[in-house]
Amino acid sequence: MTDLTANVIHAGPGDAGFRDYVRLMKPRVMSLVVFTALAGIIAAPGALHPIEALASLICIAVGAGASGALNMWYDADIDAAMSRTAERPIPAGKVEAGEALSLGLGLSFLSVVMLALFANLVAAGLLAFTIFFYAVIYTIWLKRSTPQNIVIGGAAGAFPPMIGWAAVTGDVTIASTLMFLVIFLWTPPHFWALALFRNSDYARVGVPMMPVVAGEASTRRQILWYAAVLLPVAVMPAFTLAGGPVYLVVATLASLRLLGDSWAVSRRSSAMAADDGYAAEKRLFGTSIIYLFAVFGAMIADALIRAFTGAFWPVWF
Amino acid sequence: MALKREHEIHHRRRGRNYGVLAALGGLAVLLFAVTIVKMGPQAGNPSQGKSWGETLMQWVLE
Numbered sequence: 001m002t003d004l005t006a007n008v009i010h011a012g013p014g015d016a017g018f019r020d021y022v023r024l025m026k027p028r029v030m031s032l033v034v035f036t037a038l039a040g041i042i043a044a045p046g047a048l049h050p051i052e053a054l055a056s057l058i059c060i061a062v063g064a065g066a067s068g069a070l071n072m073w074y075d076a077d078i079d080a081a082m083s084r085t086a087e088r089p090i091p092a093g094k095v096e097a098g099e100a101l102s103l104g105l106g107l108s109f110l111s112v113v114m115l116a117l118f119a120n121l122v123a124a125g126l127l128a129f130t131i132f133f134y135a136v137i138y139t140i141w142l143k144r145s146t147p148q149n150i151v152i153g154g155a156a157g158a159f160p161p162m163i164g165w166a167a168v169t170g171d172v173t174i175a176s177t178l179m180f181l182v183i184f185l186w187t188p189p190h191f192w193a194l195a196l197f198r199n200s201d202y203a204r205v206g207v208p209m210m211p212v213v214a215g216e217a218s219t220r221r222q223i224l225w226y227a228a229v230l231l232p233v234a235v236m237p238a239f240t241l242a243g244g245p246v247y248l249v250v251a252t253l254a255s256l257r258l259l260g261d262s263w264a265v266s267r268r269s270s271a272m273a274a275d276d277g278y279a280a281e282k283r284l285f286g287t288s289i290i291y292l293f294a295v296f297g298a299m300i301a302d303a304l305i306r307a308f309t310g311a312f313w314p315v316w317f
Numbered sequence: 318m319a320l321k322r323e324h325e326i327h328h329r330r331r332g333r334n335y336g337v338l339a340a341l342g343g344l345a346v347l348l349f350a351v352t353i354v355k356m357g358p359q360a361g362n363p364s365q366g367k368s369w370g371e372t373l374m375q376w377v378l379e
Contacts, residue, residue: 017329018336051354055347118351 016099020089024072024100025065025107032292033064033160039296040164040179043242043303048168052118056167059115060160063127066107067156070135073100075143078205084198104135119167126166130159144206147213154187155180161296165242175240182237182295185230189223189262190288196220196265197278197285216273220266223284227262231255234295244302247295254294261287 037060041053048056072079072090080091089095108131116124138153146152158180165176195202195209196216202209210219234255238248261284268280 015326015329016333018333021333021336049354051350055351058347 016089016095020094021103024069024089024095024103026068026071027065029068029157030061030064033157034061035293036179036183036296037061037160037164039299039303040161040176041168043175043179043299044165044168045241046168048119053167055118056115056123057164059111059118060127060163060167062107063111063115063131064160066104066111067131067134068104069100069107070104070131071139073097073104074135074139076100078207081205082198082201084201115167120170122170122172123163123167126159126163126172130156130163133159145208147208147210149208150191151188154184154191157187158183175237175242178233178237178240179242179299182230182234183292185226185233186288186292188226189230189258189284192219192223193265193281193285193288196273196281216270220268224259224262224266227255227259231259237299242299244306246301246305247298250298251295254291258284258287258291
């Protein structure tokens with residue numbers, strides 16, 4: 001008799017594909033982290049051996065991915081109720097919440113220890129703090145309790161260039177702090193633009209995003225304020241080792257563009273936005289993503305030009 | 318009815334196993350490479366006062 005039971009397959013816990021685990025680590029966020037951390041590594045004075053630089057960069061990326069997994073573990077309940085996140089691995093039933101927690105904790109530990117070995121304790125300490133800040137301070141505490149969640153929580157996303165810089169130099173300087181501030185001030189316009197056209201999602205799950213709590217008009221004003229403060233701060237790294245002439249031009253133009261798009265968003269009412277499907281808000285969101293790549297790309301460009309031309313390329317202060 | 322031995326889950330499990338293999342293999346290679354670098358002539362002072370570009374060029378030309 002044929003043993004038919006041999007052909008009966010039960011999918012269950014532990015049957016997720018490799019891609020599901022990769023998605024758990026938020027690869028798009030990781031790409032941003034890798035790029036900004038790379039800018040920190042390349043712009044920093046001194047030099048890691050390229051192998052050590054690559055190893056450090058991988059540790060930073062894995063640490064960011066680990067904090068993403070911890071975020072998805074904790075937020076699985078609200079992710080399931082939001083259209084943007086309903087297909088994430090845990091709400092989609094592909095990965096167990098416990099698996100995400102284990103992966104997040106395991107990779108957090110591994111990435112921090114490896115970065116300490118590959119680079120130095122300062123960089124490893126900053127990475128550990130970043131993971132803690134994102135997973136505990138932002139995800140568990142702030143996200144569901146205050147409309148300032150992404151303002152304060154944005155610090156977690158701002159650390160990678162500082163970690164990259166510290167991996168090379170072993171310290172925190174004015175230049176790396178300015179790199180941190182650029183991302184920190186960029187975060188509110190970026191996320192609030194998204195929140196404006198995803199308002200109903202956040203309202204449904206009770207996440208107190210600024211448009212939900214303070215209203216759209218207030219959010220639009222605050223987007224403009226942050227973009228206005230970002231402009232001078234974003235230009236400052238041009239006068240440090242982190243920037244140079246290319247950065248000065250790119251950061252100025254990009255910041256003016258971001259300010260212009262923020263101004264357009266601030267002049268609109270909810271009714272106007274609803275009429276054209278939040279076109280200006282979506283444009284600001286897109287601009288903000290390009291902004292970050294442009295600004296940190298300019299830092300990399302200046303650092304590379306300086307590396308290959310020596311004293312010819314100026315460092316103003 | 319012919320028994321179908323392959324199932325979508327088998328593909329998924331195989332993909333996951335290969336993925337874990339690649340990740341662990343990559344970690345082993347990375348650890349080996351960093352160990353060689355740290356035990357090499359520049360151990361303890363990787364930049365030796367050189368700029369990023371000089372170090373990269375030296376590494377490429379070696």
